[in-house]
Amino acid sequence: MTIEMACPHCQNVLKFRDELAGRKGKCPKCTGVIEVPQVAAAAPAAAVPASKPAPKPATAKPAGPATSATKPAAAKPAAAANPTAAPVRPAHPVRPPQAKPLTAAPSAASPAARGPIAFDAPDSPFILEPAAATTAPQPQVAPSPAVGPTVAGVSVASTAFSPTNAPTRSPQVGAAAPLMGESLRQQVMGGFLGPIQPVPVSFSYRLGIILSAMVMLLMPIVYFSMIGVVALAMWWHLTNNMGILGASRGRGGVFLFIIYLMPVVVGAALIFFMIKPLFSRSSGRNVIRSLSPQSDPLLFEFVHRVCAIVGAPAPRRIDVDCDINASAGFRNGIFSLMGSDLVLTIGLPLAGGLSLEQFAGVLAHEFGHFAQGTGMRITYITRSINHWFLFVVYQRDRWDDMLVDASQSYDIRISWVFYLARFVIWIVRMVLLVLMKIGHAATGYMLQQMEYDADRYEARVGGSHTFEATSRQIQVLGLAHRGAQADLEFFFKEGRLADNLPRLILANVRQLPAEALEFINDNIKNGKTELFDTHPCDRDRITSAWQEQAPGVYRGSLPASVLFTDYDTLARIVTWDYYFDIFGDKLKREQLHPVEQMVERSDREMAVSKSLDHFYLDAFSPLRPLLLPAYTITPTTDGDGTKRQLIQARNEQMSACLTYRQALKHFKTIDKNLVEAARAMVIYQASAVPDPQQFEHYFNSSREAYEFQYRQQQELVTCCGLMQRFETAIGWRVYSALVLLANTKVQARIEGAAEKFQQLSKLLPVVTVFAARHQAVLDVRNSLSQINTFMGHYEANQQNGAFFSKANELLSALSLKLITLADLLDKVDYPFDHAEGKISLRKFLLPENPDPQNVGQTADCADKLLDNLISVYVRCVGRLCVGALEVEKALGLEPLVSPPVEKEK
Structure with a gap:
């Protein structure tokens, strides 16, 4: 009515x-x-049946300053004139009303008020104000902090929802009962406010489809025509040039026979290399984890409702994985093109990191692609053809290696045929590369228009403001994913893996520093869409979404993870699938540990890292060893004298801080220059010429590199002299604090002091060996750098005997230095907790010696040893600094305030 x-x-x-x-x-x-x-x-209104959810009134706005319901609508944004400007949004955007996260079960005694719905678009029918009539009871809600700090005045999350504090489906002790069952369904499905206006197909999208279809039709024709022309040329040669075989006898006949066969060999090789991708199989995912309407009914109902709003067919299957992504595609590839056989793949970290409102918009975007059926089918075909050409042009496999080996192994009187075949194949691949670039340019335009079209669906379902917040949040999750991968690498070194990767990613969201959010903001602001890009940059997409001025037709601030019946169990399952794809049968269940323990470890390491920077006054470098006055701690009865010694060291460190920072910056530059000069010298010693693209400083001769190296070494001596005062003070400060920690009077002021002293004492052998063998560590690093330089010059020196002789000499030197350094660490215990129990530092850093004749294996082992050794050393120094800071606090000493650090661009 x-x-x-x-x-x-x-x-x-x-x-x-x-x-x-x-x-x-x-x-x-x-x-x-x-x-x-x-x-x-x-006529009185009919009562709502108890078996159906009550109609959902307008969602209430979060508690906060009241806003006027008669605020003028925002002006529609104009197109960006400056290509580097920030995304264009209305001058005074009005945030759409949102429901707050639920923390308690519904209460009939405390109905929620209906808040105003403030539409952003200037052509909104009207702005509704609360009605005077009493509304149906609604659950009470309470606000929760947004995800991370705001960027450019816009919260990273469009709703008051924090993934790290997201409500789970299982009750928690001391927490409010979470929504479950029918109450959860009403909360989720009640967020849909109505249909959206159909998104018309723009002229630019239609033009892109036509242009792309024409180019993509032409590319396969040209491709198979080339194969046909080569085959016909081979047949013509075999049938019309047989007279070559009888033109001469003896050695001349053998040569003419090779001439006769040469076009056949070259042509056959060319045809084979053009059609062999037909027989190549993509590795793909080993495990596909699918859901069903019986296992996750709310998710399927939610997805089907979004499909109905968008006007797209519902997916036949929903898969889940560990990606920061959601995608919809044809379930059986080309065999599903003629029907509506779709599969939706949802990345669980994405669902856990977005609100329902954001997630609904993302789904609308994916299904928006299928709302325009013809365009999506043409897109699938064009993507397949583009991938095919990419495969033909760039794929290299064992057949390519065999052809290279054949051209280099045989006598030149025979191998020239293989060289000719390689040359012809290279020419054809260059022709196909040009065709591929043309195809990418044509389809790139269409794909960009297709993304804009899908973005309109997302904006109309979730709202223009939510679209911008979602774009930022996905980038936040992307950075958190990288942080989680770093955590996994750190955990794996100690024989552990987190059992829930999506939760680990969400835990990394709260660890992102403000600089990371500034990076995201700058990345969006300075984004630019290039010719061959398949997706427009976020800045252009946000601007386009704001031009929709859409208020959105869904409201929901709960995390999208509530759509899954048991999110955490499912997350652990897909985490196992993810690890199994990497490790295969080597993966063991006992390697997986609760993510809560892993996050706690990561948090401790982050706190130690911050304490390390604080203790060093933001001037720590792993290139410099911690030099203690002594590496064994002897308790002293002269506590007052040691305290005065500690205070003096603090004053010395503070006084020398600025000088040290400048000297350390110069030291790093000198160190880099010395490494580069040594790299250039070994290339010249191998009778080769350095590649200018691999050097910041180019040296025209070995003598020039040597003279530059000599001057840098003189500067290094001066620079180290300037750093000595600060480093001496640091050593005495740490040593004095450890001596005081062994004092019974100081221990009385620190909880668990005796145990902490024992733990810190276990770190001293690592610090000792690093300081004693610091030059050996640098020698391994320098040799590794030289080996990597040789590997970068391999292609241009394949016929240079002196080059390979020098390379073998450097490889032998690196192998000897590596094993010698590792053997020195065999008597030092690994100082931290390991899944295997007590192990030596050598076993942790280098479990097995590399093959001294295998350059790749040796270089990889050296790189891992250096990375792990420095990591262990930094962790040890960090914990010593934490202990020293605790002692200083117990003595009543004020923390040292670091002088401002000049930020480097």
């Missing part, structure tokens, strides 16, 4: 749904305030 009335100000005829009776708003024509008349009470 609708209510019809005329605006009392401009007489514009308006129609409203009957549930808007009694509410106030604005006329879209004159913006005058109007009130929707009440419906005549001729």
Whole structure:
């Protein structure tokens, strides 16, 4: 039923749904305030059946400063004139109303008020105000902090939802009961407010489809025509040039026979290398984890509702994985093109990191691709053809290696045929590369228009403001994913893996520093869409979404993870699938540990890292060893004297800080220059010429590199002299604090001091060996750098005997230095907890010696040993600094304040 009335100000005829009776708003024509008349009470409203959810009223706004319901609508943004400007949004955007996260079960005694719905678009029908009539009881809600700090005045999350504090489906001790069952379904599905206006197909999208279809039709024709021309040329040669075979006898006949066979060999090789991708199989995922309507009914209902709103077919299957992504595609590839056989793949970290409102928009985007069926099918075909050409042009496999080996192994009187075949194949691949670039340019335009089209669906379902917040949040999750991968690498070194990767990613969201969010903001602001990009940059997409001025038709601030019946169990399952794809049968269940323990470890390491920087006054470098006055701690009875010694060391460190920072910066530059000069010298010693692209400083001769190295070494001596005062003070400060920690009077002021002293004492052997063998560590690093330089010059020196002789000499030197350094660490215990129990530092850093004749294996082992050794050393120094800071706090010493650090661009 609708209510019809005329605006009392401009007489514009308006129609409203009957549930808007009694509410106030604005006329879209004159913006005058109007009130929707009440419906005549001729017949009482029917009671809502108990088996169905009650109609959901307008969602309430979060608690905070009240906003006027008659605020003028924002002006529609104009297109960006400056290509580097930030995304264009309305001058005064009005945030759509949102429901707050639920923390308690519904209470009939405390109904929630209906808050105003503030539409952003200037052409909104009106802005509704709360009705005077009593509304149906709604669950009480409470706000929770947004995800991370705000960026450019816009919260990273569009709703008040933090993934790290997201409510789970299982009860927690001391926590409010989470929504479950029918109450959860009502909360989730009640967020849908109505349909959206259909998204028309733009002229640019239609033009892109036509252009792409024409180019993609031409590319396969050219490709297979080339194969046909080569085959016909081979047949013509075999049938018309047989006279070559009888033109001469003896050695000349053998040569003519090779000439006769040469086009056949070259042509056959060319055809084979063009069609061999047909027989190549993509590795793909080993495990596909699919859900069913019986296992996750709420998810399927939610997805089907979004599909109905968008006007797209519902997926036949829903898969889940560990990606920061959601995608919809044809379930059986080309065999599903003619029907509506779709599969939706959802990345669980994405669902855990987005609100329902954001997630609904993402789903609308994916299904928006399928709302325009013809365009999506053409897109699938064009993507397949592009991938095919990419495969043909760039794929190298064992067949390519065999052809290279054949051209280099045989006598030149025979191998020239293989060289010719390689040359012809290279020419054809270059021709196909040009075709591929043309195809990418044509399809890139269409794919960009397709993304804009899908973005309109997302904006109309979730809202323009939510679209921008989602774009930022996905980038936040991307950075958190990288942090989680770093955590996994750290855990794996100690024989552990987190059992829940999605939760680990969400835990990394709260660890992101403000600089990371600034990076995301700058990345969006300075984004630029290039010719061959398949997706427009976020800046252009956000601008396009704001031009929709869409308020959205879904409201929901709960995390999207509530759609899954048991999110955490499912997350652990897909985490196992992810690890199994990497490790295969080597993966063991005992390697997986609760993610909560892993996050706790990561948090401790982060706290230690911050304490390390604080203790060093933001001037720590792993290139410099910690030099203690002594490496064994002897308790002293002269506590006052040691305290004075500690205070003096603090004063010395503070006084020398600025000088040290400048000297350390110069030291790093000198160190890099010395490594580069040594790299250039060994290349010249191998009778080769350094590649200018691999050097910041180019040296025209070995002598020039040697003289540069000599000057840098002189500067190094001066620089180290400037750093000595600060480093000496650091050593005495740590040593004095450890001596005081062994004192019984100081221990009385620190909880668990005796145990802490024992733990810190276990770290000293690592610090000792690193300081004693610091030059050996640098020697391994320098040799590794030289080996890597040789590997970068391999292609240009394949016929240079002196080059390979020098390379073997450097490889032998690196192998000897590596094993010698590792053997020195065999008597030092690994100082931290390991899954295997007590192990030596050598076993942790280098479990097995590399093959001294295998350059790749040796270089990889050296790289891992250096990385792990420095990591262990930094962790040890960090913990010593934490202990020293605790002692200073117990003595009542104020923390040292680091002088401001000049930020480097």
